[in-house]
Amino acid sequence: MYEVTCYHKSLGMFRGLSSFRRFLSSDRIVRSPLPDAQIPLATVHDFVYRHFDRYGDRTAIVDALTGQSYTYAQLGATTDRFASSLRRRGFNKGDALCIFLPNVPDYPIVYFGTTKAGGVATTANPTYTSRELAYQLRDSKSKFLVTLPAFADVAKAAANEAGTVEETIVVDTLTPGHVPSNTIGLSEFLNTDPVAATWPSTGAANLKEDVATLPYSSGTTGLPKGVMLSHYNLVANVSQLVADRRLLQVTETDRVCMSLLPFFHIYGMIVTLARGLQQGSTLVTLPKFEPDPFLKAIQDHRVTMLPIVPPLALFLAKHPDVCNYNFSNVVDIMIGAAPLSGDVTTTLYERLGTECVRQAYGLTETSPLTHFCLRDRTRTGSVGFSVPNTETKVIGTETGEALGALEAGEICVRGPQVMLGYLNNPEATARTIDADGWLHTGDIGYHDKDEFLYVTDRLKELIKVKGFQVAPAELEGLLLTHSDIVDAAVIGVPHKIAGEAPRAFVVRRSGSTIGKSDVSEFVATSSAPHKHLAGGVEFVDAIPKSASGKILRRYLRDRKD
Incomplete structure (x- = not known):
């Protein structure tokens, strides 16, 4: 595992100025470090x-509850x-x-x-x-x-x-x-x-x-x-994912794949179902998430590959029952669909002893994956490199100009996996894919000097505090490091002086006596003043999320005070 040692506005002085200057003078379109994949002209x-x-007679798919296969x-x-x-x-x-x-x-x-x-x-x-x-x-x-x-x-x-x-x-x-x-x-x-x-x-x-x-x-x-x-x-994206052994090529020793991620969602549909079957995996399905059946399926079916979303990563990192099950066969944990703090990734390494815990990035509109950490090149908090045949650039949210290393802006991608468009909605398609074929993701992020991509938040979810931008995902990641907090979400709320201020919704650990002032103080001692929870703290039973693990902030905004 590598650590970030380069300059970022929140991290202090850059180490290695000459390297930084080389990046700024280079092409700001970032390409995959891997050769292009061969994409056959075939139906999916x-x-x-x-x-x-x-x-042949190898088990292709089996239900963990019923044994149907x-x-x-x-x-x-x-x-x-x-x-x-x-x-x-x-x-x-x-x-x-x-x-x-x-x-x-x-x-x-x-x-x-x-x-x-x-x-x-x-x-x-x-x-x-x-x-x-x-x-x-x-x-x-x-x-x-x-x-x-x-x-x-x-x-x-x-x-x-x-x-x-x-x-x-x-x-x-x-x-x-x-x-x-x-x-x-x-x-x-x-x-x-x-x-x-x-x-x-x-x-x-x-x-x-x-x-x-x-x-x-x-x-x-x-x-x-x-x-x-x-x-x-679809053929392009599966081809991109299996183009190199450091991506998602399957061997005889790592071909049992947990298939809890819903097949109706693009992540489960392509990364698990299509890619898994194309590579000869055995897919172990569950119709829904329940803690004990999920953990038992991983243990009993000797699962080797575990694609998950952030809520499942949090469960594996924090739930006490996880320690009662055997994870020794799991060699690869892949986390996608929403940003996840580096602290949770580190906890998974330490708790499960898995060889590889890595993040990926993509959208429904990109079939889905555009970025992936390689098995032998991961970096805490990063979603990795562009996959083969894929170009990436980060543009200024106000200027639209391509940015250099460590400058945060909107992530744009281009490649053969980019959708045809939205059904019956040419206006939305034109807003998303520009004349040069770049898909504007609406996600905020930046590349480090080694071209690892970091996704920090959604463009429309940034909180403006006295002109400063606050990324909810950053505060959520901080809150999750607290031992008494099992889940958290942050939104911006109106503020008379600052314009907007962060408000935290927090799920406490069972039996915890932590109070709202404790949560506010925890954030205040670990972040700059404009990131303090001036919008308040609310305790909730659960954070509303989509099936892919994205926080549904609109439900939190609609809550009555």
Whole structure:
């Protein structure tokens, strides 16, 4: 592990002035230290399934609770049948199918079967209400909807409201015969023989333009937006992630991957599901997070790769029950989807004894990963380097000009994984991707002199205190170092003198007697005056977060004082 020794406004004098000057005089577009990856022209299903014959009877995916599983051979054959059934029921190239499922072993059958049939897989959060689901069904014009018996009532209500769904399919592999009215069971749906022709043999393929998947952005600003990702986008990102052994290439000794991250979210969909299957991993699924089943699954299935989000990292770093389980097989912990303080990463190293704990960075709009710490080159608090075939620059939030090392601004990225655009929203697309192909992430960060990227906050979430910018994530990271604080979030609130001031929402450790003044004093003794909690402290039972682990600050702003 390396330590940052260069200049930053909050860190003091730069060590090595000549190196700093070399950076300033160089090209301010930062590229990957790794060679470009070869990106094949293939559909995402053909690319992911290309070695299934070789993997054969190896377990591809298994449910940690029920033991339901598919071998690679079974997965390939059943995916073909699903695609064939869709085609026979009038599902055509470009049609959308909505997947309203938690992580279950049948998920890849539905997802890749949809793309194999030439369709668009749009993935929905299974905790959605019927109103939320109906919006996505209507916006995506989904013709088919796939869900579980437990979610059938919500699914049917949403389908009725949306008015686009022709057929609702219920995954009944664990509950044969339990199929709600006005739906069809997956078992019956798959009962198709012989196999009908599937795409692209039934129509011309434009891999760089044909949409393969349509995940929806989190909607932290305005309504959720459909993110159009092509076959080429997805194949490119998986290719980038497996281009080098220091990224996510799998060996025989590290191929058991925990798959708790939801497949409906781009992180779980591509980094875990698509990348894992393409590399011959065994994916261990759980439909939702519960402490003991999660820890038991890691131990009993001898999990070697553990992709997680910051809330899970906090759990592993602080929860007392973690010490009761065996983590000796875990060799790689990957943390993504939201910023995480370096202190939590260090605690994971020390507590779990894992060889590699590293952060990654990306967006739904970039399929998702643009940055990753290499297995042999990590740096505390950093999300690492640009992945192959990817360019990065940091621009001034006021000037739009490219900045040098250690100057914070908006992160912009360019590469083959950048989305086609937002569905039915050319204005939002034009605001996000400029004429030169740069995607403006809305995230604030900076490169150090060695080109490691640090993500400090969201552009719209910076707090302006007397003209100074305060990053909520910085204060959240500080608060989490306190032994009596298990989670925290910071927002800006109006202040008569300063304009805005930071307010902290804090989840206390069970049994703790820490008070609001203690929290304020802790921050005051560790930060500059403009970062003090002049907006106050509130104790809460939990911090509201999205499925990917991002803090939902809008809910905190809407709270009544």
